[in-house]
Amino acid sequence: MIEDNAADDETTEFNLRLYVAGQTPKSLAAIANLKKICEENLAGRYKIEVIDLVVTPQLAAGDQIVAIPTLVRRLPPPLKRMIGDLSDSEKVIVGLDLRPVGKSML
Amino acid sequence: MPNHKAPAVTSGASVHLPKTPTGIGGLDDLTLGGLPTGRPTLLCGAAGCGKTLFGMTFLVNGCDRFDEPGVFMSFEEREQDLAANVQSLGFNIEELVAKKRLAIDYVRIERAEIEESGEYDLEGLFVRLGHAIDSVGAKRVVLDTIEALFSGLADSTILRAELRRLFSWLKDKGVTAIITAERGSGQLTRFGIEEYVSDCVILLDNRVQDQVVTRRLRVIKYRGSAHGTNEYPFLIDDEGITVLPVTSAGLGHRVSDEAVPTGVADLDAMLGKGGYFKDSSILISGLAGTGKSTFAAAFVDAACSRGERSLFFAFEESPDQVVRNMRSVGINLARHLKSGLLRFEAARPSLFGFEMHLARMNRDIEQFKPASIVVDPISAFRGPSSEIHATLIRLADVCKTKGITAVFTALSAVAEQMNESERSVSSLMDTWIALQDIDADGERNRILYLLKSRGMSHSKQIREYELSDDGIHLTAPYLGPEGVLTGAARMAQEAREREAERERMELTERRKREMARKRDALERQIAEMRAALDAEKDEVTELVEYQSLRSASATSDRAAMAKKRGGSR
Numbered sequence: 001m002i003e004d005n006a007a008d009d010e011t012t013e014f015n016l017r018l019y020v021a022g023q024t025p026k027s028l029a030a031i032a033n034l035k036k037i038c039e040e041n042l043a044g045r046y047k048i049e050v051i052d053l054v055v056t057p058q059l060a061a062g063d064q065i066v067a068i069p070t071l072v073r074r075l076p077p078p079l080k081r082m083i084g085d086l087s088d089s090e091k092v093i094v095g096l097d098l099r100p101v102g103k104s105m106l
Numbered sequence: 107m108p109n110h111k112a113p114a115v116t117s118g119a120s121v122h123l124p125k126t127p128t129g130i131g132g133l134d135d136l137t138l139g140g141l142p143t144g145r146p147t148l149l150c151g152a153a154g155c156g157k158t159l160f161g162m163t164f165l166v167n168g169c170d171r172f173d174e175p176g177v178f179m180s181f182e183e184r185e186q187d188l189a190a191n192v193q194s195l196g197f198n199i200e201e202l203v204a205k206k207r208l209a210i211d212y213v214r215i216e217r218a219e220i221e222e223s224g225e226y227d228l229e230g231l232f233v234r235l236g237h238a239i240d241s242v243g244a245k246r247v248v249l250d251t252i253e254a255l256f257s258g259l260a261d262s263t264i265l266r267a268e269l270r271r272l273f274s275w276l277k278d279k280g281v282t283a284i285i286t287a288e289r290g291s292g293q294l295t296r297f298g299i300e301e302y303v304s305d306c307v308i309l310l311d312n313r314v315q316d317q318v319v320t321r322r323l324r325v326i327k328y329r330g331s332a333h334g335t336n337e338y339p340f341l342i343d344d345e346g347i348t349v350l351p352v353t354s355a356g357l358g359h360r361v362s363d364e365a366v367p368t369g370v371a372d373l374d375a376m377l378g379k380g381g382y383f384k385d386s387s388i389l390i391s392g393l394a395g396t397g398k399s400t401f402a403a404a405f406v407d408a409a410c411s412r413g414e415r416s417l418f419f420a421f422e423e424s425p426d427q428v429v430r431n432m433r434s435v436g437i438n439l440a441r442h443l444k445s446g447l448l449r450f451e452a453a454r455p456s457l458f459g460f461e462m463h464l465a466r467m468n469r470d471i472e473q474f475k476p477a478s479i480v481v482d483p484i485s486a487f488r489g490p491s492s493e494i495h496a497t498l499i500r501l502a503d504v505c506k507t508k509g510i511t512a513v514f515t516a517l518s519a520v521a522e523q524m525n526e527s528e529r530s531v532s533s534l535m536d537t538w539i540a541l542q543d544i545d546a547d548g549e550r551n552r553i554l555y556l557l558k559s560r561g562m563s564h565s566k567q568i569r570e571y572e573l574s575d576d577g578i579h580l581t582a583p584y585l586g587p588e589g590v591l592t593g594a595a596r597m598a599q600e601a602r603e604r605e606a607e608r609e610r611m612e613l614t615e616r617r618k619r620e621m622a623r624k625r626d627a628l629e630r631q632i633a634e635m636r637a638a639l640d641a642e643k644d645e646v647t648e649l650v651e652y653q654s655l656r657s658a659s660a661t662s663d664r665a666a667m668a669k670k671r672g673g674s675r
Contacts, residue, residue, distance in 0.1 A: 021229040033224075053230060057237035060230055064214050067259065068229035080219070083259075087224035095221035 014038070014046040014098070015075035021068045022054045026085045030069035033086035041098045071096070123330045126174070126246070126282040129167025130160075131472060132349030136334030137325060141306055146273050146283040148303040150294050151310030156321065156342050157286040158183070159192060160310065161248035163347050164284055166197045168246045169207040176246035177209045177238040177281075181254035185210045195346050209238040215258025222260055228268040232275060239281060247276065247283040256297045266302075273302050294326070305329045311337070320459035323349055339461030341469070350465035350500075361385065365562075366478070366511055369404030372580030373539075376556060376565040382537055383561060385509040387502045389531065391516040392541030396552055397573050398515035399423070401539070402480040403432040403439060404578055405513050410442035414477035418450045419467060421486040425450035436576040449474055455486040460497035463487070468504055478511040484531065485517040498531045536560045544592050551592035554580070570596065 018034055020027035031050060038046045053060050053068070063072050067083040073096050086092050125139035134140045141147045141164075151157050158180075165176035180188055188210060189199040202208035211234055239247065252269070259265055276283045285303055290296035300307060307326040312319060322337040340349040365381035367374050374380045382388050382405075390398045406416045420428055428450070429439045442448035451470050455463070471479065481501070487494050498514070505512040514531070532538065538557040543550050555568045569580045570592045581596075591599045 019230065021233055024229075026225055026227065030224075053233040057233045060234040060237065061211055065230035065234070066213055066215055066228060066255070067220075067226040067231075068233075069226060070230060080221070082221040082223055084222050084224035084226045089223075091221065091223040095223065 012045065012076050014042050014073065015049075016046060016096075017049045017051060017063070017072045017074055019051050019053055019060070019063065019065050019068060019070045019072070022052065027069055029085040029087065030071070033089065033092075034071060037086065037089050037092050037098065041093060125331070127167075127172060128164050129171050130163055130347050130349060131469065132338065132340070133323070133347075136338060136349065137306075137328060138332060141282055141284070142328070142330070143282050144277060144280045145305040146276050146285050146303045147306040147308060148287060148295070148300055149284050149308050149310065150287045150289050150300070152289040152312060155289075155310035155312045156340075156347065157310060158188070158250050159195065159342055160347060161250050161284045161286055162188070162192045162197060162199075163195070165208060165246055165248055166192075166199070166202065169202050174245035175207045175209075175242040176248065177211065177235065177242065177244040178248045178250065179211045179213060179235060179238065180250050181213050181215070182251055184212050188212075194344060195342075196344065206242050209242045209244065211235070211238050213254075215254060217258050217260070220258070225264075226261075227264065228255075228272065231268075232272065236279075239279060245281055247281045248286070249283065250286045251288060252285055253287050253295065253297050253299065262297075269299065270302050310340075315459065318456065318459040318462075320461050322461075339459075339465045341458075341462050341465045343466075345469065345473075348465055348469040350461070350468050362509065367408050368401075369406070369408030370401065370571075370578045370580070372569070372571075373401075373554075373578075376567070376569065376580070377537070377559055378562040378564050382511055382513075384511055385506055386511060386536035386560070387505065387534060388511070388513045388537040388539065389516060389535040390513065390539045390541065391518050392554075393518055393543050396541035396543055397571075397578065398517070398541060399428065399482050400432065400435055400437070400573055400578060401541070402482050402513050402515050403428065403437050406448060406478065406480055407432075407437045407439060407442070409478045409511075410439075410445075410447040413447065415474060416442070416448050417470060417474050417476040417479045418448065419470075419479065419481045420450055420452040421455045421481070421483065423452070423482075425452050434575075435573050435578070449476070455488070460487055460493050464497050464500055467501060471504060471508065471510065475508075476510060478513065479505060480513045481515070483515040483517050485515075495531065499534060502531075502534050546592070547595050549593050551596075553592060 016034070016038070018030060020030060034048060038048065051059055053065070059065075063070070064081075069083070069085060071082040071086060071092075073080040073082075080096055082092060082095050092098065124143040125137070125141065126143045127134045127140035149157055149160060162178065165178055168174035168176050178188070183191070185203075192199060199208060199210070203210060213231065213234070235247070238244065252272075255265055255269075256262060273283075273285075285299065287295035287297070287299050289309075290298070294300045294307065294309065304327070306328045309324045309326050311322040311324070313322060321340050321342065323340045324337045325333045325335065338349050340347060362384040364384040365377070365379040366384050367381040368377070390401050392398050402418075406418055409416045418425075418428070423431070425443075429443065432439050439448060443450070449470075451467070453463070453466070457463075458466075467479075467481075484494070484498060487497070502512060504510075514535070516531075535558075537559040539554055540557045541552065541554050544553055551570055552572070553568050553570050556564045556566070571578055571580045
C-alpha cells in the first residue's frame with residue numbers, strides 16, 4: 001500500500017484540514033504542531049485550512065468529526081484522519097505519509 | 107362538616123418529578139408518566155431487543171404527539187437504513203427531517219481510518235449534537251449506540267471522562283435523552299456506561315423459552331420516582347411498540363348489574379338474569395364438536411346486532427373459516443365484519459409466548475375498544491398451568507376493568523372433566539357453561555348445563571341442545587327416573603309418556619261418566635220421593651179441610667136443635 005502510494009512523491013500537493021473548537025490549549029497546540037511538521041516536511045507544497053467548529057458547527061458532520069482536534073488529509077487520496085494535538089510528530093508523519101523525499105529513500 | 111381545605115389526592119411522590127411521555131402504550135403507565143424530563147435514560151439490551159426502534163418511537167411520538175422535536179444520533183446505522191428500518195412501523199422519518207422536526211446525525215467511527223497523536227477530546231461530538239439540537243429545537247435526544255465510540259477510539263480513559271461530561275452536558279441542555287447500550291456480561295452494559303447514566307435505567311430482554319421468544323422490559327431504576335418493578339412483556343409489530351403493564355391485579359373493578367344476552371334465547375332463560383353479566387368472564391368448555399365456537403359466535407352475533415363492537419381472537423381457525431362455519435348454523439358474521447363492528451384477530455398460539463399474546467390482545471382491545479371479546483380457544487395455549495393462569499388472569503382483569511364481557515372457550519380432553527387450562531382458570535370465571543356429548547342408543551347427543559354462574563340464580567338443569575340451521579336451540583329437559591334422556595331415547599320416552607297420559611285421561615273420562623250416571627239416578631229417585639211426599643201432603647190437607655167443615659156443620663146443627671126445643675132466651 002505504501003509502495004504505490006503517491007504521497008511520497010516530491011511534487012504531491014497536500015491539502016490538510018484541521019478541525020478545532022475554540023481557542024483551547026489543545027487546539028492551539030495542534031495548530032502550532034501541524035505548522036511545524038509541515039514546514040519541516042512539506043515545505044511549499046501544503047495547504048492548511050483551520051476550521052473552528054464553534055463558529056461553523058454545521059461542518060462537523062461532513063467530515064465525520066467526533067474528536068477534537070482532528071486533522072484530515074483531503075489530498076492526496078486516500079482520505080486520512082488523525083486525532084489529537086499532534087504532539088507526537090513521528091506518528092503524524094507516519095500516519096499521514098508526510099515523509100520527506102530524502103528520508104524515504106534510506 | 108366537610109373540610110374544604112383537604113388537599114387534593116396526589117398520585118404519589120412521583121408528581122414532583124417532571125416526566126416526558128414516550129407515547130409507548132404501557133411504558134408511560136408503569137413509569138407513572140414517562141421518562142425523567144431533562145435527564146438521560148439508559149436503555150440497555152442485547153442485540154435484537156429493539157433498542158433502536160424504541161429510541162425512534164420515542165422521538166417520532168415526540169414529534170407527532172407531544173410537539174417535541176428530536177435528534178437521533180446514530181453510531182451504527184446510516185440515515186437511509188434507519189428510515190427504511192422504521193418504515194415498517196409506519197414512521198416517515200424523511201418527512202419529519204424535511205419538516206425540521208427531526209434531525210438525524212450518523213456518526214461513523216472507523217478505527218482503521220483514525221490515527222491518534224497526542225491528546226484529544228470529544229468536543230466534535232458535542233458540537234455536532236449541539237448543532238443538531240439547535241437546528242430543530244430538540245427536546246428529545248437519542249444516542250444509539252454510544253458504545254460504538256469504545257471500539258472506534260483507543261483511549262478509553264479519555265472516552266470515559268468525555269462520556270461523563272456528555273451526560274452532564276445533556277442535562278444542562280435540558281433535553282430528555284435515551285442512551286442505548288449493548289448488554290454486557292455480568293453488568294448492564296458492555297462498557298459500564300450505567301455508571302454515568304443513573305437517573306433511569308430500562309432493560310430490554312429477548313428470551314427464548316420452549317422455542318418461543320418473548321420480549322420483556324424492566325425498569326431497573328428510576329431515581330426520584332416510583333415505578334413498576336416487574337418484567338413486562340412488550341411487543342414490536344406493525345403498530346409499533348406496546349408494553350403491557352400487568353400489575354393491575356387489584357380486584358377493585360366496578361361491576362355491572364346489567365345483563366347482556368347470550369345470543370341463545372333459551373340459554374338466556376336458564377341464566378336467571380336473562381344473559382351474562384356485562385363485564386363478566388364466561389367459560390364455555392366442552393369436547394371437540396360440541397359447538398363451543400358456535401355459542402361464542404352466537405354471543406358475538408347478538409352483541410354486534412345490538413350495535414356493540416366485538417373482537418374475536420381466533421387461535422385455531424382463520425376468520426374466513428369461522429365465518430363460513432357459522433353461516434351453516436344460521437349465524438351471519440360477514441355482515442358484522444362489513445359494518446366494522448366485528449373484528450377478527452387470528453394467530454397461531456405457537457407464534458409467540460403467552461405474554462406476547464396477552465400483550466397483543468391487550469393492544470387490540472385498547473385500539474378497538476370492544477364491548478365484548480371472544481377467545482377461541484384458551485386450550486390452544488400449551489405450557490405450564492401457572493403461566494396460562496397468569497396470562498388469563500391478566501386478560502380477564504383487563505376485560506373487567508374495561509367493562510368488557512369476555513367469552514373464553516376451552517377444549518376439554520376426552521373423559522376428563524377439566525384439563526389444565528380449565529382447571530387453572532375455573533376460579534376466574536364468573537359463568538361456566540359445560541357442553542357435553544352423551545353417547546347412548548347408537549347416537550350422540552349434546553347437552554349443556556351451567557356449572558356455575560356467579561351472582562344469578564340460574565337453572566341447575568341439564569339441557570339438550572341442537573345446532574340447527576337457524577341457530578342454537580335448547581330442547582325441554584327430560585329428567586326421569588332413568589336419568590337424563592336425550593335424542594331418540596328422549597323422544598321414545600316422550601311418546602311412552604304421551605301414551606300413558608292418554609290412558610290416564612281415558613280412565614278419568616270413564617270415571618266422570620259413571621259419576622254423572624250415578625248422579626242422574628239419584629236425582630231421579632229424589633224426584634220420585636218428592637212426588638210421593640207431595641201426594642201425601644195433598645191428602646192430609648184435604649182431610650184437614652173436611653174435618654173443619656164437619657165441625658162447623660155440627661155446631662150449626664146443635665144450635666138449630668136448641669132453637670127447636672125453645673131453649674133460647
